[in-house]
Amino acid sequence: MLRPFRLEEPDSVKAASESLARYGDSAKIYAGGTELLLAMKEGLVHFECLVNVKKIPGLDGIDLDNGNVRIGALSTHRQLERSETLQEKLPVLVEMERNVANLRVREVGTLGGNLTFAEPHADPGTLLLALDAAVVAQKAGGSREIPMTEFFVDAYDAAVEEDEVLTEIVVPLPAANAAVRYRKFGYLERPSAGVALHVMADARRESVQDVRVAVGCVGPKSMRVEEAEAVLRGKSLEEAAQRMAEAGDIAGRAGDAISDLHGSAEYKEHIVKVLLTRAFNDIRAELAG
Amino acid sequence: MADSGRQTLPLSFSVNGTRYDIEVEPHELLLDVIRKRLGLTGSKRSCDVQVCGACTVLVNGRPVSSCTLPAFEARDKDVLTIEGMAEDGKLHPIQEAFIEFGGFQCGFCTPGMILTAKTLLDENPDPTEEEVIEYMNGNICRCTGYKKIVESIMGVGKSEAS
Ligand SMILES: Cc1cc2nc3c(=O)[nH]c(=O)nc-3n(C[C@H](O)[C@H](O)[C@H](O)COP(=O)(O)OP(=O)(O)OC[C@H]3O[C@@H](n4cnc5c(N)ncnc54)[C@H](O)[C@@H]3O)c2cc1C
Numbered sequence: 454m455l456r457p458f459r460l461e462e463p464d465s466v467k468a469a470s471e472s473l474a475r476y477g478d479s480a481k482i483y484a485g486g487t488e489l490l491l492a493m494k495e496g497l498v499h500f501e502c503l504v505n506v507k508k509i510p511g512l513d514g515i516d517l518d519n520g521n522v523r524i525g526a527l528s529t530h531r532q533l534e535r536s537e538t539l540q541e542k543l544p545v546l547v548e549m550e551r552n553v554a555n556l557r558v559r560e561v562g563t564l565g566g567n568l569t570f571a572e573p574h575a576d577p578g579t580l581l582l583a584l585d586a587a588v589v590a591q592k593a594g595g596s597r598e599i600p601m602t603e604f605f606v607d608a609y610d611a612a613v614e615e616d617e618v619l620t621e622i623v624v625p626l627p628a629a630n631a632a633v634r635y636r637k638f639g640y641l642e643r644p645s646a647g648v649a650l651h652v653m654a655d656a657r658r659e660s661v662q663d664v665r666v667a668v669g670c671v672g673p674k675s676m677r678v679e680e681a682e683a684v685l686r687g688k689s690l691e692e693a694a695q696r697m698a699e700a701g702d703i704a705g706r707a708g709d710a711i712s713d714l715h716g717s718a719e720y721k722e723h724i725v726k727v728l729l730t731r732a733f734n735d736i737r738a739e740l741a742g
Numbered sequence: 743m744a745d746s747g748r749q750t751l752p753l754s755f756s757v758n759g760t761r762y763d764i765e766v767e768p769h770e771l772l773l774d775v776i777r778k779r780l781g782l783t784g785s786k787r788s789c790d791v792q793v794c795g796a797c798t799v800l801v802n803g804r805p806v807s808s809c810t811l812p813a814f815e816a817r818d819k820d821v822l823t824i825e826g827m828a829e830d831g832k833l834h835p836i837q838e839a840f841i842e843f844g845g846f847q848c849g850f851c852t853p854g855m856i857l858t859a860k861t862l863l864d865e866n867p868d869p870t871e872e873e874v875i876e877y878m879n880g881n882i883c884r885c886t887g888y889k890k891i892v893e894s895i896m897g898v899g900k901s902e903a904s
């Protein structure tokens with residue numbers, strides 16, 4: 454059962470931030486509510502006041518800007534999945550979004566809410582880490598950019614302050630000689646393991662010039678795994694393929710996998726390695742194609 | 743703001759073509775307003791956590807879990823529940839297809855299945871079997887094993903009788 458709360462509906466980020474500062478701990482931003490209201494219905498948390506940010510104009514656009522895609526934090530999963538701009542420029546994000554939750558949750562849930570809730574069993578954060586994205590957080594006093602590598606602090610804990618509103622996600626478009634994949638596995642409602650891999654090849658598409666590996670869901674938070682990247686960086690694509698098992702082992706261990714109802718830590722580490730290898734093979738085929 | 747100190751919000755919306763002007767508190771859920779205040783009990787509460795789809799209603803044509811959507815979100819919008827599918831006493835072709843192809847047993851999931859199928863067919867009138875399965879994967883049925891639901895949706899408008 455949902456206990457009574459007050460609703461505030463500011464029409465600017467500044468007003469929202471001021472409300473949040475005024476209420477302190479007893480207020481929370483409400484976007485799609487698909488996470489927040491569940492937690493409140495379960496009685497896990499209660500807030501005296503919810504600040505509906507959906508009346509603030511301009512927070513759900515998807516725009517190209519100087520080699521980046523700027524995604525409004527209030528864009529719903531469904532908007533992202535249906536965006537022609539993203540279908541053309543960042544199909545890996547569209548494919549990931551199509552497989553988030555179910556249709557009704559995608560219809561209402563937002564990307565900003567997904568990231569800020571920092572639920573470990575989620576997809577977008579892992580992909581955004583491999584895409585080297587950043588988010589913009591704004592409050593009454595100004596705005597700042599937070600790189601994804603500094604965004605997730607712990608399970609259910611993101612680096613967004615209480616009176617900050619996440620306004621945008623800024624994603625650099627991958628280069629023409631780069632390929633990106635997100636692969637996940639799960640048999641419950643939410644994903645059990647997710648990996649993202651970004652490989653930028655040299656101009657002749659023979660070697661790995663740069664690489665980003667990210668792992669999510671298996672432990673408390675999504676993270677980049679630089680140690681696994683180091684194994685692959687600078688190698689020919691052939692040699693990198695041979696060393697994927699090693700990189701996968703490192704990524705599996707680095708993910709801080711925990712044993713829970715999704716599976717044992719050992720099992721999840723194995724799945725990470727398998728998914729990463731599959732992602733690499735697909736990327737290699739794309740780069741060759 | 744009511745004198746009691748509890749906030750109320752005006753809610754003007756239409757449900758199945760009928761306009762309502764009521765007041766709701768922020769925490770009232772759309773499913774409760776539809777079932778208890780409007781007396782339309784076709785929409786069901788089952789999982790209560792946005793997983794099963796028994797509570798599906800369409801808001802401006804889009805499917806939502808009314809078990810977890812605050813009623814105020816329907817302000818100035820058109821809501822469609824299963825009760826609004828038939829017109830002039832005539833069942834909707836999707837309803838006809840579910841009957842013809844045996845798309846339900848106990849019927850508890852059926853309102854949500856039919857409304858979700860409606861949005862699918864509105865978007866994509868001639869879906870493949872894979873498209874039906876992918877689109878419908880957030881609606882759970884404990885009885886049919888899904889095969890006949892998929893057949894029903896694939897069979898809409900293709901029945902001998904229609
Ligand atoms: C049944 C189910 C299945 C799911 N499956 C998946 C899945 O497979 N993969 C996956 O990735 N996710 C999954 N999810 C999670 C889903 O993606 C999120 O619920 C959704 O995106 C959250 O967005 P929201 O707008 O509803 O957030 P809300 O519930 O409104 O907010 C969540 C949190 O973020 C804060 N917040 C929201 N917006 C902002 C903002 N702009 N600035 C600052 N703080 C903000 C809120 O204060 C709150 O603490 C699932 C959820 C459900 C219910």
Ligand code: FES
Pocket residue numbers: 786787788789790791792793794795796797798807808809810
């Ligand atoms: S009762 Fe709402 S989705 Fe199950």
Ligand code: FES
Pocket residue numbers: 845846847848849850851852882883884885886
């Ligand atoms: S017919 Fe019984 S749950 Fe679907």
